[in-house]
Amino acid sequence: MAHPPLQPGWIDRPHQIARLGDLQLESGQNIRDAFVSYVVHGDLRSGNPVVLALSAIGSTHHRLDFLIGSGKAFDPIEVTVIAVDALGNGLSVSPSNSGEQPGAAFPRFSIRDMVASQSACLDMLGVGQLQAVVGASMGGMQALQWAVSAPLRMRHVVAMTPMARTAAWALVFNATARKVLQSHPGWEQGAPGCWDAWVPLMQMLCSRTPRHWDQNLQGPTEVEGEIELRTTAWQAQGFSPMDWVYQSWAYDQHDVGDTPGAGGDTAAAMQCVQARTLIFAPPLDLYNPVESARWAAAHIAGARFVEIPSEWGHQAASAADASAGDLLNRVIKDFLR
Secondary structure, rough: OOOOOOOOOOOOOEEEEEEEEEEEEEOEEEEEEEEEEEEEEOOOHHOOOEEEOOOOOOOOOOHHHHHHHHOOOOOOOOOOEEEEEEOOOOOOOOOOOOOOOOOOOOOOOOOHHHHHHHHHHHHOOOOOOOOEEEEOHHHHHHHHHHHHHHHOOEEEEEEEOOOOOOHHHHHHHHHHHHHHHHHOHHHHHOOOOOOOHHHHHHHHOOOHHHHHHHHOOOOHHHHHHHHHHHHHHHHHHHHHHHHHHHHHHHHHHEHHHHOOOOOOOOOHHHHOOOOEEEEOOOOOOOOHHHHHHHHHHHHOOOOOEOOOOOOOOHHHHOOOOOHHHHHHHHHHHHHOO
């Protein structure tokens, strides 16, 4: 897809493409003519420490823009931030933009494949050691996978609302969301209306909390109005339903215990983490259960867990809740010191 319209708070930076050739997946299949989209905040020639910023499911390299800037967790004067687009998000190689394997011909990929594509991109840029790897939601899941797959490559890991292994609760939401999308005629081509039920399911039910909506919406009319506004705004982003389905399959398969050498043992895989680790989650998350984040922190030696005092649920680790965003910037900045 083309880059979505800029939203308030997004930082406009020149888009770069790392062309990887054929990318071998852990399934044994290949993504032909693979490429990774990314932007750079700061200057790679400066010699400053490098931070890798990861994107969430259905999002782009703008996902962590609220942490980037003067006085924020990642100041481009002090560090160089490489914000990458995950496989399947419509900017990096995806079912929607592949010339060789379009649509359903595109091979399924995993979160470890996302990490492998990002590692190849960094290699092309001549980036070795990382100051930090940071992500939220699926980005936090990638961050944990990075820490297990390449434990000596980064000094710090910051994972917000992550899971080391995808919880059954999240699997139920993803399976339901796929059924909602795929039940609409012409969903593969993004037919009008295919997002109508998906938006309230994924952006309102699983991404917020009951208390949040009770405080912000009054009665059926306001609820219907909010659904309509959110659906219109999401459709304007131009995200491909097929791309979201593929990313959700990768989300479902996620388990750091399946990393080569871990023997299927998630807890044992977490013991491989060498980086100083900071994990965040709100009191209630109806997509990635907070218990998963707490479990991950408990199984990484020396990891610190911080609860985000927010009623925004899964979206607490975003710019949506301004006070939570301030806390995240402050705590992350202190942690990296």
